[in-house]
Amino acid sequence: MKRTHSCGGLRLAQAGHEVHLAGWVSGRRDHGGVIFIDLRDREGVTQVVFNPALAPEVSALAHGLRSEFVVQVTGKVSPRPEGTKNATLTTGEIEVLASGMQVLNPSETPPFPLDEEGVNEDLRLRYRYLDLRRPAMAEALRARHRAALAIRHYMDQKGFYEIETPVLFKSTPEGAREYLVPSRLNPGKFYALPQSPQQFKQLLMVGGTEKYFQIARCFRDEDLRADRQPEFTQIDIEMSFIGREDIYALIEGLVQRVWKEVKGVEIALPFPRVTYREAMETYGTDKPDRRYGLKLADLTEVFRNSSFKVFQSAVVAGGVVKAFNAKGLAVITTGQIEDLTNLAKSHGAKGLAWIKVENGEWKSPIVKFFSDAEKKALTDKLGVEEGDLILFGADQWVAACEVLGLVRIRCADYLEKLGKLKKDPAQLDFHWVVDFPLLRKDPEHPNMVASHHPFTAPVEEDLPLLESQPEKVRGQHYDLVLNGVELGGGSIRIHQGKLQDKIFREILKLPGDIVQSRFGYMVEALQFGAPPHGGIALGFDRLMALLLGHESIRDVIAFPKNARGQDVMSGSPAEATTRQLKEIHIKSETIPGA
């Protein structure tokens, strides 16, 4: 053994013991005579003292130590002299008086300091193996391991089996764009990497497994975000003979366990339920951040007969007028108003109407169109006061809500920077969003499409509406939301083959041959006595980011990709050779001769 203790473990109790430590030099203070080295491993830091009076040869050697050298030290644990204890270190009561030292490996000068925050992320990713030595990253990996263990213990206690499902799967083009994997043995054919183990976990239920879970890697070839990676990890769960309430109870217990074991934080149960309709009406999103107000109000009736044509015509067209009061944001700059307008426009709005209330005056390009009655209704409904900013949306219901929902979030950011609003990460507003519509209209599609996926079961009492008013049918779907982040979602599935087939053919109107080739085996499986079943998937990376207070899931993944899906350390993705391409029967447009 190269060491007898970790660099985080020594206390006064070990005083007088001869120990071996090994680790990285994280700092040195060379006084010419005595030299102090902070020796770091993943458990902590211990001060090593080289005293020329006690160990002249070793001390001479210690002059040559530099940052990130890997060394092994032999010495005696000694209480620090009075007045030199360091309360910021867990090992601060003691130090190790070196009697021997060996450099196990020297190091180049690190390209960035490992003891400071705020280093350019691109550089950190390029040297991820150094970045991972930083205590914050070491802590993230430790916590992630703890969380995974807590999940496995909890799921085992609840009677679940952890079962692996294939990574080489089949393309199901309805959902997210997939990564394709060419098959060498089957020229011209491709696997696809799963966007989730959805179909396999349902087939496990048909297979009588009853309770399945998996900490599963999933793949989606879509554009990246701070909370989206091309490969990410889901806590995937499915169970038989259950209803929605069973899933809520299971997941609430799971989340409670994880927060308790990793953070020591007690979470109150049960989580509140919010309907999709209510979330959209009030917050303009199906994953609301309810830690702050800025709630949306409906003003459709106020402007039904307005002389302001933009609002009035939206109502005539069957739409709505919505608004919210960004309390205290009248100090907004012209540039910020322009940003908000661009945000609204990029989401399909024609513009963004606003009113600033400053010095007792309503300042706005549109206020001249408002009657006194309309102004009074606004004041009453939105609680308008000096210093407020009112923002409007007028469109079809979903569009108006969503645009204002985005604007609301951006306004909250502005208010937070002004110190007028606080989004406290310690406040944990878990809630379920329920009663989603089963189907929705998609502008790029002639028919209705599944709001989530086509295996979601309709709410039973809505079944009679499936043919007559499909848009009114609610799905047995549920999302788990925390502080404006969708942590996960799932549903009770359709378990009757006939109903599943009807959804594919008659409601989603997929061509018969497509249904057969893509989902035939699913429909067939459901016809062999599939049990009623349902499940959920939680985003493990997002969960960890929220748990540890990180903005980006990249900070809780050991080797993440950048915003272009590249690993800048290894240089992936990279070109393939002509020979490789030939083997898998691929011709490249960008590689000559391939």
Next chain:
RNA sequence: GGAGCUGUAGCUCAAUUGGUCAGAGCACCGCCCUGUCACGGCGGGGGUUGCGGGUUCGAGCCCCGUCAGCUCCGCCA
């Protein structure tokens, strides 16, 4: 596909209206220093201001283009 922000030493950043502005701290190298923990002192090296054009007597600063990183919109059944 679109929008915004950013790009100056190894790192984090500064440089008034375009005018000795190529700078600081840390890091690095050398010398000194026996109780520091952000050790201290003296000295030193280090730059194609992302890249390419343009305007100007003069560009880190203004204009155009381009590249890269991040964030957001679209996208994410």
